[in-house]
Amino acid sequence: ASLQATFYGHTYENPFMNASGVHCMDTAELDGLATSAAGSFVTKSATAEGRDGNPEPRYVNLELGSINSMGLPNLGLAYYLKDAIQRQTAHPDKPFFLSVASYKGFDEYVANMKAIQDSAYTGLVELNLSCPNVPGKPQMAYDFEDTEKLLTEIFSFYTKPFGVKLPPYFDFMHFDKIAAVLNQFDLKFVNCINSVGNGLYIDDETDTVVIKPKGGFGGIGGEYVKPTALANVRALRQRLNPTIDIIGTGGILTGRDAYEHLLCGASMLQVGTQLYKEGLGVFDRLNSELLDILVAKGYNTIAEFKGKLATLD
Numbered sequence: 032a033s034l035q036a037t038f039y040g041h042t043y044e045n046p047f048m049n050a051s052g053v054h055c056m057d058t059a060e061l062d063g064l065a066t067s068a069a070g071s072f073v074t075k076s077a078t079a080e081g082r083d084g085n086p087e088p089r090y091v092n093l094e095l096g097s098i099n100s101m102g103l104p105n106l107g108l109a110y111y112l113k114d115a116i117q118r119q120t121a122h123p124d125k126p127f128f129l130s131v132a133s134y135k136g137f138d139e140y141v142a143n144m145k146a147i148q149d150s151a152y153t154g155l156v157e158l159n160l161s162c163p164n165v166p167g168k169p170q171m172a173y174d175f176e177d178t179e180k181l182l183t184e185i186f187s188f189y190t191k192p193f194g195v196k197l198p199p200y201f202d203f204m205h206f207d208k209i210a211a212v213l214n215q216f217d218l219k220f221v222n223c224i225n226s227v228g229n230g231l232y233i234d235d236e237t238d239t240v241v242i243k244p245k246g247g248f249g250g251i252g253g254e255y256v257k258p259t260a261l262a263n264v265r266a267l268r269q270r271l272n273p274t275i276d277i278i279g280t281g282g283i284l285t286g287r288d289a290y291e292h293l294l295c296g297a298s299m300l301q302v303g304t305q306l307y308k309e310g311l312g313v314f315d316r317l318n319s320e321l322l323d324i325l326v327a328k329g330y331n332t333i334a335e336f337k338g339k340l341a342t343l344d
């Protein structure tokens with residue numbers, strides 16, 4: 032059996048990647064991912080200028096996951112573009128993803144994509160429309176009209192392959208609306224989901240929140256979010272053009288979690304909280320556990336069961 036994953040014309044050894052934000056802040060961390068058992072990797076979401084991000088504590092591991100309000104700390108788009116161009120030149124056989132966001136909103140998204148269009152980087156971009164932690168800034172992908180306007184503007188000049196990182200949606204009308212917007216464009220993929228925004232965790236000894244920014248409100252990841260992540264992967268897969276691949280993110284701790292995301296239609300799989308907790312060895316374990324599941328079920332490839340979730344009708 033093989034865990035090979037085909038995605039936008041490339042065959043990866045396996046579908047596993049980091050989730051943007053974890054183990055991907057600088058060249059050293061990215062080199063660690065590139066030499067790990069991960070099939071691919073993505074950079075920390077870049078903004079036009081480098082950012083310190085929110086005051087600490089801003090990330091806390093919890094028994095059932097994590098809470099974060101990092102506030103888009105990153106080294107700035109120029110840094111990641113320089114690294115990406117060096118990387119694509121040195122290892123043209125190992126494509127990866129460049130994540131880009133915006134601190135200031137619509138115009139910065141456009142400017143950042145223009146900078147990438149004008150650069151020598153030719154690989155995949157993950158356009159992050161779902162950061163929940165910039166105080167005072169609504170998540171772009173919760174505004175369907177603005178998202179459509181932004182994608183229309185980007186596609187008027189951008190000719191390189193890219194996809195979007197989405198927040199979780201919780202209503203069939205919202206699944207329908209975001210899919211109707213995205214199906215208008217030649218997107219290569221959609222990544223579902225980003226952290227479940229603005230959760231609140233209270234320390235049971237101090238009766239106090241555990242992160243400093245936003246009065247303790249932060250994005251939730253880990254076991255808490257798997258049912259929501261699976262639902263978003265499944266709902267978008269059922270609604271999006273087959274030309275748009277899906278990256279499944281959220282609640283992947285074991286090979287079984289990975290298998291369930293694939294059943295829902297994911298092609299690549301991103302790991303955030305569990306990578307933070309376990310380190311790069313998580314990819315060796317996940318590959319082994321997922322392979323055991325294929326063997327136990329008599330599958331030779333992921334294609335044999337990808338998207339084939341059974342329902343009770």
Ligand SMILES: O=C(O)c1[nH]c(=O)[nH]c(=O)c1Cl
Pocket residue numbers: 052076099100101102103104132159161162163164165225226250
């Ligand atoms: O606070 C962050 O940096 C952050 N944290 C998240 O959980 N998702 C994101 O997309 C971002 Cl950009």
